[in-house]
Amino acid sequence: xxxxxxxxxxxxxxVSDFFYPNMGGVExxxxxxxxxxxxxxxxxxxxxxxxxxRKGVRYLTNGLKVYYLPFPAFYNQCILPTIYITFPLVRNIxxxxxxxxxxxxSAFSTLAHETMFHARTMGLKTxxxxxxxxxxxDASSILTNKILQFSLAxxxxxxxxxxxSKENTVLRAGLxxxxxxxxxxxxxxxxxxxxxxxxxxxxxxVVVVSRLVYRKGMDLLAGIIPDVCQTHPDVQFIIGGDGPKxxxxxxxxxxxxxxxxxxxxxxxxxxxVRDVLxxxxxxxxxxxxxxxxxxIVEAACCGLQVVSTKVGGVPEVLPPDLIYLAxxxxxxxxxxxxxxxxxxxxxxxxxxxxxxxxxxxxYTWRDVAHRTERVYKRVADLVERETKERLSRYYSCGPxxxxxxxxxxxxxxxxxxxxxxxxxxxxxxxxxxxQRSHILKSNANQKNSKEEQRSxxxxxxxxxxxxxxxxxxxxxxxxxRKRTKSKEEL
Amino acid sequence: xxxxxxxxxxxxxxxxxxxxxxxxxxxxxxxxLDELQKNLHTRKYDYxxxxxxxxxxxxxxSSLGLFVVAYVYMENGWLSPHTLFTITTTLTCIGYLLxxxxxxxxxxxxxxxxxxxxxKTALVFAGFSYGLSPVLVSLTETISTDxxxxxxxxMLLGNLVFHHYGANAALVSEALSLNAGLxxxxxxxxxxxxxxxxxxxxxxxxEIFGLWPMLRRNLRKHxxxxxxxxxxxxxxxxxxxLWTFSTxxxxxxxxxxxxxxxxCPAWLVSLQPLKNNIHGPWDExxxxxxxxx
Numbered sequence: 001x002x003x004x005x006x007x008x009x010x011x012x013x014x015v016s017d018f019f020y021p022n023m024g025g026v027e028x029x030x031x032x033x034x035x036x037x038x039x040x041x042x043x044x045x046x047x048x049x050x051x052x053x054r055k056g057v058r059y060l061t062n063g064l065k066v067y068y069l070p071f072p073a074f075y076n077q078c079i080l081p082t083i084y085i086t087f088p089l090v091r092n093i094x095x096x097x098x099x100x101x102x103x104x105x106s107a108f109s110t111l112a113h114e115t116m117f118h119a120r121t122m123g124l125k126t127x128x129x130x131x132x133x134x135x136x137x138d139a140s141s142i143l144t145n146k147i148l149q150f151s152l153a154x155x156x157x158x159x160x161x162x163x164x165s166k167e168n169t170v171l172r173a174g175l176x177x178x179x180x181x182x183x184x185x186x187x188x189x190x191x192x193x194x195x196x197x198x199x200x201x202x203x204x205x206v207v208v209v210s211r212l213v214y215r216k217g218m219d220l221l222a223g224i225i226p227d228v229c230q231t232h233p234d235v236q237f238i239i240g241g242d243g244p245k246x247x248x249x250x251x252x253x254x255x256x257x258x259x260x261x262x263x264x265x266x267x268x269x270x271x272x273v274r275d276v277l278x279x280x281x282x283x284x285x286x287x288x289x290x291x292x293x294x295x296i297v298e299a300a301c302c303g304l305q306v307v308s309t310k311v312g313g314v315p316e317v318l319p320p321d322l323i324y325l326a327x328x329x330x331x332x333x334x335x336x337x338x339x340x341x342x343x344x345x346x347x348x349x350x351x352x353x354x355x356x357x358x359x360x361x362x363y364t365w366r367d368v369a370h371r372t373e374r375v376y377k378r379v380a381d382l383v384e385r386e387t388k389e390r391l392s393r394y395y396s397c398g399p400x401x402x403x404x405x406x407x408x409x410x411x412x413x414x415x416x417x418x419x420x421x422x423x424x425x426x427x428x429x430x431x432x433x434x435q436r437s438h439i440l441k442s443n444a445n446q447k448n449s450k451e452e453q454r455s456x457x458x459x460x461x462x463x464x465x466x467x468x469x470x471x472x473x474x475x476x477x478x479x480x481r482k483r484t485k486s487k488e489e490l
Numbered sequence: 491x492x493x494x495x496x497x498x499x500x501x502x503x504x505x506x507x508x509x510x511x512x513x514x515x516x517x518x519x520x521x522x523l524d525e526l527q528k529n530l531h532t533r534k535y536d537y538x539x540x541x542x543x544x545x546x547x548x549x550x551x552s553s554l555g556l557f558v559v560a561y562v563y564m565e566n567g568w569l570s571p572h573t574l575f576t577i578t579t580t581l582t583c584i585g586y587l588l589x590x591x592x593x594x595x596x597x598x599x600x601x602x603x604x605x606x607x608x609x610k611t612a613l614v615f616a617g618f619s620y621g622l623s624p625v626l627v628s629l630t631e632t633i634s635t636d637x638x639x640x641x642x643x644x645m646l647l648g649n650l651v652f653h654h655y656g657a658n659a660a661l662v663s664e665a666l667s668l669n670a671g672l673x674x675x676x677x678x679x680x681x682x683x684x685x686x687x688x689x690x691x692x693x694x695x696x697e698i699f700g701l702w703p704m705l706r707r708n709l710r711k712h713x714x715x716x717x718x719x720x721x722x723x724x725x726x727x728x729x730x731x732l733w734t735f736s737t738x739x740x741x742x743x744x745x746x747x748x749x750x751x752x753x754c755p756a757w758l759v760s761l762q763p764l765k766n767n768i769h770g771p772w773d774e775x776x777x778x779x780x781x782x783x
Contacts, residue, residue: 133772136769163507167522217775318508371515
């Protein structure tokens with residue numbers, strides 16, 4: 001415990017449009033990372049926009065405080081990009097929570113970009129994690145890449161989930177590669193324990209767990225299912241997930257009369273994924289683009305052999321004896337799948353628990369948190385840039401866009417001066433902290449079995465206690481009122 | 491310990507995540523961006539080929555010019571609607587025979603329509619146009635001439651913009667292009683006074699906006715050497731006809747023609763080396779359309 005506290009403590013604000021109750025890779029990444037950082041003794045809060053009735057301040061497991069801000073989702077769960085409207089409230093929270101580092105997640109998230117921009121204006125350090133890959137060819141990617149360049153021009157450090165993702169981000173945002181770290185995603189190995197007794201004896205089960213959309217290569221999958229079913233009578237498919245391409249797969253199943261061979265489960269809850277995975281011998285991933293691909297790690301962790309398309313960061317993720325890499329076309333994918341089936345029949349594959357034990361040590365959230373902590377330390381030690389240098393960084397973004405970015409940055413500085421007059425920093429009440437000693441004590445009781453404690457943490461998230469702290473939501477409401485008042489004065 | 495460290499340092503860095511390679515997270519290897527490729531699919535253009543292919547655009551512009559010429563001639567009373575109808579119908583029949591010949595000679599029959607089907611369709615179109623021409627002639631009569639001209643100009647521009655020049659772009663819509671052309675003809679029909687005028691205008695527009703581009707496409711596909719002569723011939727006819735009533739229009743047309751045929755290709759070829767298209771492992775894989783059935 002002493003060891004924990006003797007480390008430098010950071011006050012981190014994770015910010016993204018994507019968070020619980022939305023479910024997905026980014027959401028669970030933020031949650032798991034925050035939990036591990038809390039465990040290491042840092043202060044972590046999360047900022048996102050409201051979801052339905054979920055507004056104001058909520059506390060999740062271990063006192064993880066989440067602000068659901070009153071900005072409505074506009075497109076794809078992202079708020080409307082306005083740059084300035086979010087500033088008063090964001091500033092209020094950042095001051096109130098005494099934040100030192102703002103950590104934005106996902107290139108799609110408008111809220112993350114805006115909050116990081118405001119944080120830089122206020123002189124706080126920012127870190128950004130990019131979870132996705134982008135092309136360069138079409139008009140929309142040119143625009144989004146320009147926005148990313150604006151957002152990252154003054155960011156202190158960027159984290160990518162794979163080396164390919166790093167190359168991509170460095171090119172897209174014109175960054176110095178030294179300012180970009182690679183920290184892979186992780187899996188919670190306790191949730192993905194193999195169970196060979198659930199497998200179908202005498203059969204070889206190929207599992208697909210994915211959203212059924214074009215980008216996940218469902219057209220490729222639909223192309224290989226009939227052939228594989230025809231040549232291998234003992235192979236069956238289980239497909240979990242839903243999406244626009246479901247109809248295509250159902251058509252293929254219909255046309256080739258494969259109802260007893262291809263089982264479609266529809267939308268899966270995240271906690272049910274493991275129950276589906278353990279039934280399989282092989283997982284096939286047909287994605288057309290992928291920054292990291294957590295699905296194949298989860299599968300390997302459950303002891304499955306993985307067949308995957310060789311796209312994006314996928315080749316970096318698993319050691320060669322756990323994965324069969326195929327080119328993204330029908331023929332190569334079918335060959336690799338058949339190779340995996342043959343190896344399975346001959347018993348040449350890695351035993352499930354051996355694979356589990358290897359993955360368990362490879363990608364852990366604690367490791368991610370440890371490496372992220374190093375990034376925080378590095379960022380916190382940086383000397384704050386002068387305004388002149390900040391502006392010149394924006395200016396060098398491009399002949400026209402550079403000038404526009406400078407204007408935006410200068411306007412934000414002025415806006416901050418106005419806010420300082422109408423809502424002085426000194427008058428903003430500092431938010432009281434949840435008694436950390438309580439949490440640490442209750443944790444210490446469970447410390448003898450860390451595994452158990454961590455799995456408990458997860459289940460707690462799911463029945464998420466609506467332990468809405470009365471006082472702090474009142475503070476938020478008050479600050480909202482103050483904000484509207486200050487707007488009127490403006 | 492130290493020797494071990496040295497060993498690890500000397501071991502070549504690999505682009506993997508599943509092993510701890512004892513380097514900091516922000517380590518940049520010399521192989522960084524090795525897989526980056528530039529301008530994979532950039533085409534090298536030959537100036538004269540591009541010039542010749544720009545004919546696709548100028549031919550359509552010339553066709554629009556001919557349509558306007560026919561209107562102006564009828565408006566001025568230099569051309570009777572009967573003559574126009576006779577000329578266009580004859581030309582259409584010749585074009586049809588040419589199409590039949592090409593289809594037969596090059597064995598390119600995509601549809602199984604018979605001669606009877608085509609005659610039936612032609613009669614239906616002609617019958618409807620004739621029957622509706624009293625309506626068309628008075629349809630936009632109450633609208634002022636300036637508005638009509640403005641609308642016609644807009645519609646003809648629309649026809650040019652959405653026309654299918656052979657590239658598969660999002661903007662291309664043959665139906666929209668044809669409809670814009672027909673709408674322009676309906677607008678102009680009301681400025682002429684008899685039902686025969688409006689009938690011949692509408693049939694002419696169907697022929698020149700609907701059938702003529704199809705025939706041109708057929709010719710281009712099977713007998714490409716006709717193209718440069720066709721472009722030249724259309725340009726000569728159009729500019730001479732325009733010259734008879736407006737020198738300005740003729741000069742403007744010729745300038746536009748020269749600009750599109752000679753200057754635009756030079757521009758394209760000279761800008762080509764500036765192309766900077768980046769490819770790498772992060773690109774979304776493209777599925778080859780082979781078989782899904």
